[in-house]
Amino acid sequence: MEKPILEAQNISKVYDVDGTKTTALRCASLKIYPGEFVAIMGPSGSGKSTLLHIMGLLDRPTDGKYTFEGKSINEYSDDELAHIRNERLGFVFQMFNLLPRASVLENIKLPLLYSHVPENERMTLAQKAAEAVGLKERIDHTASQLSGGERQRVAIARALVNNPSIIFADEPTGNLDSKSGGQIMDIINKLNEKGHTIVLVTHETYTAHYAQRLIRLYDGKIEDDIKVDKRNVDHEFMK
Amino acid sequence: MKLIDNIKIARLGLQRNRSRSILTILGIVIGIAAIIVMASMGSGAENLILGEISGLGSETIVVRPGREPKGPTDIAETLFSDSLKDRDAELLSRPSNVPDVIDIMPAVFVPGSASYEGETFKPTIFGGSAEFMSQAFGIKINKGALFNDLDTRQRASVAVIGSKVKKELFGDADAVGESIRIKDRKFRVVGVFADKGQTAFFNVDEVVIIPHTTAQTYILGINYFHEIIIKVSGPDVVARSVQDIENTLRDAHSITDPEKDDFFVVTQQGVVDQVKTIIGALTIFLASVVAIALVVGGVGVMNIMLVSVTERTREIGLRKTVGATTKDVMNQFLWEAILLTSVGGVIGIVLGGVFAFLMGLAVQFFTGLDWKFVFPIGSAILGFAASALVGLVFGLYPAHQASKKSPIEALRYE
Known part of the structure; x- marks a missing residue:
């Protein structure tokens, strides 16, 4: 069998805020393989985002072992993790997280600023990414001039610009109406079809329909981890 | 990350907050302008006085009674000697x-x-x-x-x-x-x-x-x-x-x-040396006052930079998420501070030059003295370096605060 891109073995995360300990994740184990489309679902506070942050190398587990592309993340410094995020990962957030007064193109180019890509190539890559999300005509607008759906498309283009092996999407449709949300999910689905591995955190069932695999979290624990047929709307898990 | 990218990012950051940036550097602008005006007026006065002294003739020697005056009481003694x-x-x-x-x-x-x-x-x-x-x-x-x-x-x-x-x-x-x-x-x-x-x-x-x-x-x-x-x-x-x-x-x-x-001898060279000493001492005194003004300006810059860092917590989180290292973020904010104060320095140099020129005209007009405007190039270079240094010194702490933020906490910040 193919090697997993990432593997979590019994990872836990305990937050310590002023002496009060909160467990966000308990002994979670999972593997994600290249090309997968994984949806992580669960009620708020179930640890979805924490799991995504650890998988996305933004945070470290307090316990357990997490390996990315075969190497334990304990072997990396924070700055090395930043380089891996820069070259191998893409992120899409619920709040879009764009630079509001920067242009669409500048927003898309942002990850390339921290890479070794030369300036002239950055422009080409950013334009290609804008085209991929259907924003080619609006690259000179500032982010604040765009609608919510357009902003999220900019965010996707930004996640895409460095050609990452995995794209992490944290509630990407959470701030959008269902029509724009559907368009965003179509784009994400297309990226998956082109070979990008997708990890999607969501609590909206319709978005999970695009996934091939569903992981359900409850109170920091993985309750279910099942494969589903794509577009299988009637799967019992959904009910 | 390359230096040019750092400067570009910093410049964009400042442009997006233009009016605040201008207000932030006001202290630096005034401080540097004051340096230029002082230096210009100082060398203008020096030239004028030295010109007049040379009018006395370098072959003229003055003998005065009493001891060489070292203070106000000695001058009185001279008159009555x-x-x-x-x-x-x-x-x-x-x-x-x-x-x-x-x-x-x-x-x-x-x-x-x-x-x-x-x-x-x-x-x-x-x-x-x-x-x-x-x-x-x-x-x-x-x-x-x-x-x-x-x-x-x-x-x-x-x-x-x-x-x-x-x-x-x-x-x-x-x-x-x-x-x-x-x-x-x-x-x-x-x-x-x-x-x-x-x-x-x-x-x-x-x-x-x-x-x-x-x-x-x-x-x-x-x-x-x-x-x-x-x-x-x-x-x-x-x-x-x-x-x-x-x-x-x-x-x-x-x-x-x-x-x-019970007498002392004054020559043109002696007077020239004295005048230079007096003007030099005066300039050092005024420069130290201006140095205090620059420090105050620097604290203002630090204050605004700290506010800016807090305000842009999400931006910092985002940059770190997409691959900015601690050093990248540190450099970005440090360059913003340096760029800010350097621009302030340049504006101050220009304003100071214009102001000194106008003051020279006013002196000429109201006193009839043959005042010559001098642009103090040395002070301008020094002023520019000082303003950049203020940015570096007072930007260090805010930049460090910015670079310390973890991407997760920064992204969550509301």
């Missing part, structure tokens, strides 16, 4: 004592005013030689003539007056031949100087010169001089003439220890 008398002037005028001597003028200062019919004016009154003064200071005679040695020997009651004195006392009427009154004594005006204006030491237009013998005997009732001015054959013999003068006077006054001299 009676150590320079006729005999001294006579000894100094002998080529056997001072071989390079060309001419010599004993001088006394007369306090008080001059009047003509109903008009009164308070000029600067000298007892001296009109010929010597005219020569030493390059003052031309407009009407009448200068009084001569014979007048001096005879203690004649004659005067040569400046153009403003003439105007104040006589208006448009002719002054030559008329008598003015100084301390209840009548002096016949024999000549009127041409317009010359302010020099470093006195305003030629406001001067009245009478023979020193007349002033000593009939007005002041003293037998000593306030000054003896000696002209030697050239600038290159000044140093050895000073030696000759000192030796002659020490011999005449039976002084063996130079520490106990």
Whole structure:
């Protein structure tokens, strides 16, 4: 069998805020393989985002072992993790997280600023990414001039610009109406079809329909981890 | 990440907050502008004073009674010291004592005013030689003539007056031949100087010169001089003439220890050195005041940068998420601070230059002095470096705070 891109073995995360300990994740184990489309679902506070942050190398587990592309993340410094995020990962957030007064193109180019890509190539890559999300005509607008759906498309283009092996999407449709949300999910689905591995955190069932695999979290624990047929709307898990 | 990218990001960051950026650097702008104005005015004043001193002539030596003044009380002592008398002037005028001597003028200062019919004016009154003064200071005679040695020997009651004195006392009427009154004594005006204006030491237009013998005997009732001015054959013999003068006077006054001299010698070079020392000290004093202003400006920059870091927590989180390292974020904010204060520095240099130029024009207009605007290039370079340094120093802490943020916490920040 193919090697997993990432593997979590019994990872836990305990937050310590002023002496009060909160467990966000308990002994979670999972593997994600290249090309997968994984949806992580669960009620708020179930640890979805924490799991995504650890998988996305933004945070470290307090316990357990997490390996990315075969190497334990304990072997990396924070700055090395930043380089891996820069070259191998893409992120899409619920709040879009764009630079509001920067242009669409500048927003898309942002990850390339921290890479070794030369300036002239950055422009080409950013334009290609804008085209991929259907924003080619609006690259000179500032982010604040765009609608919510357009902003999220900019965010996707930004996640895409460095050609990452995995794209992490944290509630990407959470701030959008269902029509724009559907368009965003179509784009994400297309990226998956082109070979990008997708990890999607969501609590909206319709978005999970695009996934091939569903992981359900409850109170920091993985309750279910099942494969589903794509577009299988009637799967019992959904009910 | 390359330097050019750092600077570009920093520039964009500043442009997006333009009005705040401008307000932030106001302190730096004012501080640097103050440096430029001060430096410009300082060198303008120095040039002016040195120009006037050179007008005195580099071959002129002044001997004054008493000890060399080191403070305000010493100056009073000088005025009341009676150590320079006729005999001294006579000894100094002998080529056997001072071989390079060309001419010599004993001088006394007369306090008080001059009047003509109903008009009164308070000029600067000298007892001296009109010929010597005219020569030493390059003052031309407009009407009448200068009084001569014979007048001096005879203690004649004659005067040569400046153009403003003439105007104040006589208006448009002719002054030559008329008598003015100084301390209840009548002096016949024999000549009127041409317009010359302010020099470093006195305003030629406001001067009245009478023979020193007349002033000593009939007005002041003293037998000593306030000054003896000696002209030697050239600038290159000044140093050895000073030696000759000192030796002659020490011999005449039976002084063996130079520490106990009851006179002192002033040369143009000495005055130049003194002026430079005074202006230098003044500039250092003012520069330290400005340095404090720059530190205050720097604290302002730090304050705003800290606010900015807090405000842009999400941006920092995002940048870190997409691959910015601690150093990248640190550099971004540090460059923002440096760019901010450097721009402030440049604006300050330009504003300071313009302001100093206008002030020079105003000085020229209101005082009639021959003021020359000087752009202080050294201070401009120093000011620019100082402003960049302020950015570096006061940007360090905010930049460190920014770089410390973890991407998760920064992304969650509302």
